[in-house]
Amino acid sequence: MTTSLPPDDLSALQKQHPNLFHLSNLDLKLSRLPLLHRMISRSHHIWLRDHCRCPTCFHPAAKQRLVNTFQIPPDIKPIHVHGSTEGLEVVSPSTEHHSSFYPWSWLREHTYDPPQQKDHHGNEKVLWGAKIAKSPPAITYEEVMDDSDSGLYKWLSDIDRFGFCFVSGVPPTLEATEGLCERIGFIRETQYGKLWTFTADLSKGDTAYTTMALGAHTDNTYFTDPSGLQLFHLLSHIDGSGGATLLVDGFYVASLLKELHPDLYDILSRVPVPAHAAGEPTALYQPSPPSGYPTLQHDILTKELTQVRWNNDDRSAMSHLDPNLVEKWYDAIRTWHKLLVSPDSEFWVQLTPGTVLAINNHRVLHGRSAFDGKRQVCGAYIGMDEYRSKLTVLQEKFDPRFKALATHESPTKDGRSVWNPIL
Numbered sequence: 001m002t003t004s005l006p007p008d009d010l011s012a013l014q015k016q017h018p019n020l021f022h023l024s025n026l027d028l029k030l031s032r033l034p035l036l037h038r039m040i041s042r043s044h045h046i047w048l049r050d051h052c053r054c055p056t057c058f059h060p061a062a063k064q065r066l067v068n069t070f071q072i073p074p075d076i077k078p079i080h081v082h083g084s085t086e087g088l089e090v091v092s093p094s095t096e097h098h099s100s101f102y103p104w105s106w107l108r109e110h111t112y113d114p115p116q117q118k119d120h121h122g123n124e125k126v127l128w129g130a131k132i133a134k135s136p137p138a139i140t141y142e143e144v145m146d147d148s149d150s151g152l153y154k155w156l157s158d159i160d161r162f163g164f165c166f167v168s169g170v171p172p173t174l175e176a177t178e179g180l181c182e183r184i185g186f187i188r189e190t191q192y193g194k195l196w197t198f199t200a201d202l203s204k205g206d207t208a209y210t211t212m213a214l215g216a217h218t219d220n221t222y223f224t225d226p227s228g229l230q231l232f233h234l235l236s237h238i239d240g241s242g243g244a245t246l247l248v249d250g251f252y253v254a255s256l257l258k259e260l261h262p263d264l265y266d267i268l269s270r271v272p273v274p275a276h277a278a279g280e281p282t283a284l285y286q287p288s289p290p291s292g293y294p295t296l297q298h299d300i301l302t303k304e305l306t307q308v309r310w311n312n313d314d315r316s317a318m319s320h321l322d323p324n325l326v327e328k329w330y331d332a333i334r335t336w337h338k339l340l341v342s343p344d345s346e347f348w349v350q351l352t353p354g355t356v357l358a359i360n361n362h363r364v365l366h367g368r369s370a371f372d373g374k375r376q377v378c379g380a381y382i383g384m385d386e387y388r389s390k391l392t393v394l395q396e397k398f399d400p401r402f403k404a405l406a407t408h409e410s411p412t413k414d415g416r417s418v419w420n421p422i423l
C-alpha cells in the first residue's frame, strides 16, 4: 500500500528532515515523523486526524474535541504532508481538504510509537525512612501565601516528591488554616465537616476523637476515592502531653516489601480489603464495590505503585477472601505491618501551633501517640484531583521543562493557546 503523496513534496520533506520516513516506505497506514533530537516516531493517519487541534476540531477555549471521530474514514490517508521547522502540516482528503498542523513539540510529547516512559508531573519521588527527621521538607506560610505562586508551587512540589511537607509560621487559627488549604483548591467536605476540628470528646464516632494512640494508617479507606491530601494543624494542647505525630512513607515500605518478599507484595497488590466508617447512626460508608480495593495499587500501564490504602482499624470483615489465600494474606499483612512499625521507617514529630502538616494520603501513612490533656487539632481533606490540577498548572507556569514544550503555542482570539503541552 502506498500513499498518494505528491512525490515533490515528499522529497522536499525528506531533504528538510533526513530522518523522516513516510508511509510510502511502509506497508502500514502510518506516517513516520521527525521529532526533536532526531527522534523518530510514527503516528497512524486516523490518530493524527482525530488529534487535529485547529479551532474547528478542538474548541480553543474549552479545550474539548469537536472533530467527529466517527466520521473519519478508517483508511484515511493524507493528500499532502509538509514538514517545516515548526511542525508538520497534514492535509486530509476530506471534502473540505482539511489542513491540520502538529508542532514537533506536541508530537514529541504525545507520541505513542515508540512508547514513552514519562512522568507527566516531572518530579522524582524521594523515598524516605526515619532519617528524614534530620531535614524534613518545609516552607513558610509567607512563601505559600505570596501572590507570585512560586512558594505554593514549591510546597506542592515537595508534597509530590516526599509525600508530605510542613508549613511554618501559620497563624494558629481556623481562618488562617482554611485560607492555606484553599490555596490548593476546594476543601473536600466529608462527614467530619469541611474544615474540621477534633478533640477527644467523641463528638464523631471515630477513635480519632479519643486520646488513644493511632497506628500508621491512611484515611478514608472506606471511600471509593480516598482524599488525596490531608492537612493537620495542632491549635492547642493544654495540661497534658503525648499526641506526637507519626509519618511513614508507604512507598518506601512497599519498596522494601517488594524487594524482600515479592510474593507478599503481590498478595497485597491483588487482594481487595473492605472497610467501613460506621460510628455515626446516620451514616454507613463503604467503598464501591464493597469488597474494596487492594492495599497497594498500581498504574495499569506503567505498573508503578500509585496508591497505598491501609487502615487496619477501619478494615471490615474479610468475607471476600479466597479460602486458599487466608494464611498467605495474613502473612502478607503481618510482614507489611512489621516493616511499617520498624524504627527505620517511622518519622515521629511533635506538632506545635503555627505549623501545618500536609500529607499525600495516597502515599504517606500517619498516626499519633496517646495523649492526655486538652488537645485540639484542625485540618481538612483535599481531593487528589484538586491537588494534581493545581500542581500541573503551576508546573506549566514555573517549570522550564514544561515551558520548553509550550514554545509552539498559537494564541487564539480569546488570548488562550490551543497548543497546551499536556493536551
Ligand SMILES: C[N+](C)(C)CCCC[C@H](N)C(=O)O
Residues within 6 Å of the ligand: 192, 196, 198, 206, 207, 208, 217, 218, 219, 220, 221, 311, 314
Ligand atoms: C481527620 N478527622 C479527624 C476529621 C477524621 C479522622 C478519621 C479517621 C478515620 N478512622 C479514617 O481513617 O479515615
Ligand SMILES: O=C(O)CCC(=O)C(=O)O
Residues within 6 Å of the ligand: 208, 214, 219, 232, 243, 245, 366, 367, 368, 377
Ligand atoms: O490526632 C492526630 O494527630 C491524628 C489523628 C488522625 O489520624 C486523623 O485525624 O486522621
Ligand SMILES: [Fe+2]
Residues within 6 Å of the ligand: 208, 217, 218, 219, 366
Ligand atoms: Fe487519620
